[in-house]
Amino acid sequence: MKSIFKGILGAIIGFVVGAGGLSLIRLATGLEPWKREPGIVIGYLFALTGWLLGVGVWDYWARGWFGLPVRKYEVTGWRRYFNFDPDHKVIGIQYLVTLVVMMLIAGLFAMVMRAELMNPGRDFLDPKEYNNIMSLHGMFMIMVAVTVISGAFGNYMVPLLIGAEDMAFPRLNALSYWLTPVVPILLLTSLAFQGWDSGWTGYAPLSVTNESGQIFYNLGFMTLGLSGILGAVNFLTTIIALRAPGMTWGRLPIFVWSIFSTAILSLLATNFVFVVLLLVLLDRIAGMGFFDAARGGNPILYQHLFWFYSHPAVYVMALPGFGAALEVIPHFSRKPLFAYRWAVAGFLGIVILSFTVWAHHMFTSGMSENPLPFMVTTELISIPTGFIFLAALGTIWLGRLWLKTPMLFGLAVIFNFLIGGITGIYLADVPVDLQLQDTFWVVAHFHYTIVSTQIFGLMTAIYYWFPKFTGRMYDERLGKLHFWWMFITFNTTFTPMFWLGIQGMNRRVAQYLPEFGDLNRWVSLSAFLMGASFLVFLYNLVYSWARGPQAESNPWKARTLEWQTSSPPPHENFPREPEVIGDPYDYGVPGSVHALIPVSGGSTDGDVVATSVALYPND
Amino acid sequence: MKRDFFFAGLLWIVLTFAGITLVSQINLFPLSAAHEADIIDEAFLFLTLLGVPVFAFVLVGLIYSVIRFRQPGEMPEDGPPIRTSRPVTWAWLGITSALAVFIIFNPGLKGIRELTANREPDLVVQVEMRKWNWTFSYPQYGVAVVDAQELVLPVDRHIRFEVTSTDIIHSFWIPAFRMKVDAVPGQINILYATPTETGSFEDDINLRAQCAELCGTGHPRMRAGLRILESAEFEAWVAGQAAGSP
Amino acid sequence: MNTASLQHKRYSRLNINRLGLWLFILSESGIFAALLFTRFYLLGLERASDLNQTIGLIITSILLISSLTAYRAESAIAHEDRETFLRSILVTILLGAAFLIGVGIEWSQAFVHFPPSGLFGTVFFTMTGMHAFHVLTGLILLALLYSNGRREAYSVEDHWGPEAVVKYWHFVDVVWVFFYPALYLVS
Numbered sequence A: 001m002k003s004i005f006k007g008i009l010g011a012i013i014g015f016v017v018g019a020g021g022l023s024l025i026r027l028a029t030g031l032e033p034w035k036r037e038p039g040i041v042i043g044y045l046f047a048l049t050g051w052l053l054g055v056g057v058w059d060y061w062a063r064g065w066f067g068l069p070v071r072k073y074e075v076t077g078w079r080r081y082f083n084f085d086p087d088h089k090v091i092g093i094q095y096l097v098t099l100v101v102m103m104l105i106a107g108l109f110a111m112v113m114r115a116e117l118m119n120p121g122r123d124f125l126d127p128k129e130y131n132n133i134m135s136l137h138g139m140f141m142i143m144v145a146v147t148v149i150s151g152a153f154g155n156y157m158v159p160l161l162i163g164a165e166d167m168a169f170p171r172l173n174a175l176s177y178w179l180t181p182v183v184p185i186l187l188l189t190s191l192a193f194q195g196w197d198s199g200w201t202g203y204a205p206l207s208v209t210n211e212s213g214q215i216f217y218n219l220g221f222m223t224l225g226l227s228g229i230l231g232a233v234n235f236l237t238t239i240i241a242l243r244a245p246g247m248t249w250g251r252l253p254i255f256v257w258s259i260f261s262t263a264i265l266s267l268l269a270t271n272f273v274f275v276v277l278l279l280v281l282l283d284r285i286a287g288m289g290f291f292d293a294a295r296g297g298n299p300i301l302y303q304h305l306f307w308f309y310s311h312p313a314v315y316v317m318a319l320p321g322f323g324a325a326l327e328v329i330p331h332f333s334r335k336p337l338f339a340y341r342w343a344v345a346g347f348l349g350i351v352i353l354s355f356t357v358w359a360h361h362m363f364t365s366g367m368s369e370n371p372l373p374f375m376v377t378t379e380l381i382s383i384p385t386g387f388i389f390l391a392a393l394g395t396i397w398l399g400r401l402w403l404k405t406p407m408l409f410g411l412a413v414i415f416n417f418l419i420g421g422i423t424g425i426y427l428a429d430v431p432v433d434l435q436l437q438d439t440f441w442v443v444a445h446f447h448y449t450i451v452s453t454q455i456f457g458l459m460t461a462i463y464y465w466f467p468k469f470t471g472r473m474y475d476e477r478l479g480k481l482h483f484w485w486m487f488i489t490f491n492t493t494f495t496p497m498f499w500l501g502i503q504g505m506n507r508r509v510a511q512y513l514p515e516f517g518d519l520n521r522w523v524s525l526s527a528f529l530m531g532a533s534f535l536v537f538l539y540n541l542v543y544s545w546a547r548g549p550q551a552e553s554n555p556w557k558a559r560t561l562e563w564q565t566s567s568p569p570p571h572e573n574f575p576r577e578p579e580v581i582g583d584p585y586d587y588g589v590p591g592s593v594h595a596l597i598p599v600s601g602g603s604t605d606g607d608v609v610a611t612s613v614a615l616y617p618n619d
Numbered sequence B: 001m002k003r004d005f006f007f008a009g010l011l012w013i014v015l016t017f018a019g020i021t022l023v024s025q026i027n028l029f030p031l032s033a034a035h036e037a038d039i040i041d042e043a044f045l046f047l048t049l050l051g052v053p054v055f056a057f058v059l060v061g062l063i064y065s066v067i068r069f070r071q072p073g074e075m076p077e078d079g080p081p082i083r084t085s086r087p088v089t090w091a092w093l094g095i096t097s098a099l100a101v102f103i104i105f106n107p108g109l110k111g112i113r114e115l116t117a118n119r120e121p122d123l124v125v126q127v128e129m130r131k132w133n134w135t136f137s138y139p140q141y142g143v144a145v146v147d148a149q150e151l152v153l154p155v156d157r158h159i160r161f162e163v164t165s166t167d168i169i170h171s172f173w174i175p176a177f178r179m180k181v182d183a184v185p186g187q188i189n190i191l192y193a194t195p196t197e198t199g200s201f202e203d204d205i206n207l208r209a210q211c212a213e214l215c216g217t218g219h220p221r222m223r224a225g226l227r228i229l230e231s232a233e234f235e236a237w238v239a240g241q242a243a244g245s246p
Numbered sequence C: 001m002n003t004a005s006l007q008h009k010r011y012s013r014l015n016i017n018r019l020g021l022w023l024f025i026l027s028e029s030g031i032f033a034a035l036l037f038t039r040f041y042l043l044g045l046e047r048a049s050d051l052n053q054t055i056g057l058i059i060t061s062i063l064l065i066s067s068l069t070a071y072r073a074e075s076a077i078a079h080e081d082r083e084t085f086l087r088s089i090l091v092t093i094l095l096g097a098a099f100l101i102g103v104g105i106e107w108s109q110a111f112v113h114f115p116p117s118g119l120f121g122t123v124f125f126t127m128t129g130m131h132a133f134h135v136l137t138g139l140i141l142l143a144l145l146y147s148n149g150r151r152e153a154y155s156v157e158d159h160w161g162p163e164a165v166v167k168y169w170h171f172v173d174v175v176w177v178f179f180y181p182a183l184y185l186v187s
């Protein structure tokens, strides 16, 4: 806990220094000393620096820059999770818990929204309050969706899957994590300043002219971006440089490929949204005019820069979910991953194409650019996406399907995304988009893409790797109950929204025409049921983590490396570095071995081969 | 294995047929009141008809496999070690690419061309949106309706809407026309439509102008009724407006 | 903790650090690409006529020269020449500070001719401000190098710190090579 206390102290000192310093400068130049928005922004900049220094940067890094000995916290047990800890397994758990809590909070916001939408008129929220809740739900979920699988399982599993001891930059990894708890706190603080009502997209000029709560969205999103960039640098370096001997690109587990592709997107795109959020802040606090048409600015600029990040971000959300599903499906089909190379090509094709499609969000904006190229690239991106379906279907076809909870969730990713993908084609078609844009069709479509990949993918990953990261087994019956409950209610909640969209209900409204009342009531009731399914999940997660039966080290008899070490793995992951000699998914291939793992203590150094055992060889 | 392909294929054909029948039986669309709306509905329907077999294909692949290949009980033996299949992968690539390219041309390009074919308006209507009100002006008649509750249009005339905003971004949407365009400060966005039916908001809720872009507190209530009149009635209405306004 | 044994044969710790730094720089260039896009999207090829071209030219030259002195510092420490290393770092710091002073003078004139409330001012102050912020960060890092260099913290084998800071400094210079024509020359 020392980390957190020091961090909070640092943040307070930082805020006082930053905001106070600004006030002094303003006073010296003859302005009124305190102006709210510049004060908060500058104060936050220093507070964030103070927080990071306090939480661990000073002890782990900065002392070294001044010639002092670097300090490490020697904490053990549960306290490690409340400290700045460079171990990738600790960081993975930290991400997992933080973001699952955020997801549940975001779910509560969704319940509040659906409660208001039970009836067409005003029930208990006025439109302004509704917009604030809607924005919070959106941004919380966006944060969860871009972070949770790569933050939790990317961190925990990638080093294990590639046979490494840790990430390439362990301290930087801890730094990326300790930026994340700041974001939800900022977003919630906005409520103390009338909230922000511009949604997770924060379109200018609305976001330049609304209440001060807006700046917390901008600062929070920018902080999230910084964390994402540092994480991306770490993932890319780790996957490029720390693969065990013999772990060639062609033998890389598919989940690692998905994290690799995701990291490329985050690395290259995030700073564009960073800039556009900064420009909005400058318009607000420095009187600049980027988005003020009266002074020659252009509101459409916001959308270009925003979507140049935020479309790739859609794939930052989707690819890890695909990766988790494709990782699980071969293990539970007892068959090699079908067309592995095509699946990889699918990921990389999506990465390249996703930088060329951003303006498909702007077909109705009257942008001066021709919409045609964006329609073309958007419809072409369905080709690499199709490879992922090819790999999934080809793997289960003629397989021996073991329908455990993670497998069910993995298959649900494929099924739900099928609906999300097909309904996206309508939005990519310029004429049809003129009608469907900004209707409930869009709401249904992006929940079918993002929830289906990231949230169902998260469940896939949690259930699949649960025995690995907890050392205990979850309750299979509750897992199946959770699956069917969530899968059915998810579909009954979001399918009717397509119909609402066709019938002309626009999105982001607290009140709507009475004609849409019946269907909305159905959607709300179904949404409450879907929300309730998470109670089963939560109970299973918490109870099994604390009290579940001890798990074997490899309960799924899977071939990949993370299962060839104890559960949970020791600090250094493997007793000695594994040597990869074959493909990860070669189920049923006679004599195929994925890796040799020298048993430690069996002999002296240099005598590796003699003591090698192939853990879980076929036959 | 041959039997599996046969039954799955059969299931696929049956589901596709059932899906197409369903789509053509139910009435997908609300009231259409413009020539352009029919073009867009046609595109929507065409995409649905193409989507049904694709959806059914993946669905059958999933459901058939889950039912036919599931192994109850403890961990099953390893399955057949099929790593990939050249004909299947290339056929997949060929078919999905052909579909993707096809829909770019039809309904994509075709629809865009049809919507933008006629750029010679019979009537110009200027739409000015602001938080949270509308001004509709008819420059050819020298008439402007400020803080309008209702948008009045003549039937069977090709109308050019010139849409702009004075504060933040709004969006001008008429559901019965199936089209919207954003109202962006500092620029004038164009939308063409030819009403084909008379009627008003009281007859059908799709006859309305609705703000479709989040614009703050008043957003959900930012709409105006739409009344489409016979040509003569419209002339009378517009003359009345001209006389009424100073 | 057998870190060394598990770390890669093909990638030394130094090479891992280098890879990470290059990736970070690649990401960071997105900021400047976005600002360049903004500049041309809003203004086309327009530019304010009353920019002080003399100052622009002087500060550009100063920054380019500072890249050379930074390079000299890096190669000096790689050859165990601490004397030259420290001197070159100091000169680089002075040149960087001179650049910032130049930007300050340009800003004080720009406030009169095209204040940040106008469109060109908006773009000009944001772009030069973002770049100057990076220069300032570089100066702080260079100052750290100098103080650590005096404590003889770097050696032929271990001078990743100087290498990283100098690479970053080159990057900041390269950004200016794009910004300078975009702000001062196009029309």
Ligand SMILES: [Cu+2]
Binding pocket: A310, A311, A314, A357, A358, A360, A361
């Ligand atoms: Cu997109």
Ligand SMILES: [Cu+2]
Binding pocket: B129, B132, B169, B170, B171, B211, B212, B213, B214, B215, B219, B222
């Ligand atoms: Cu509006």
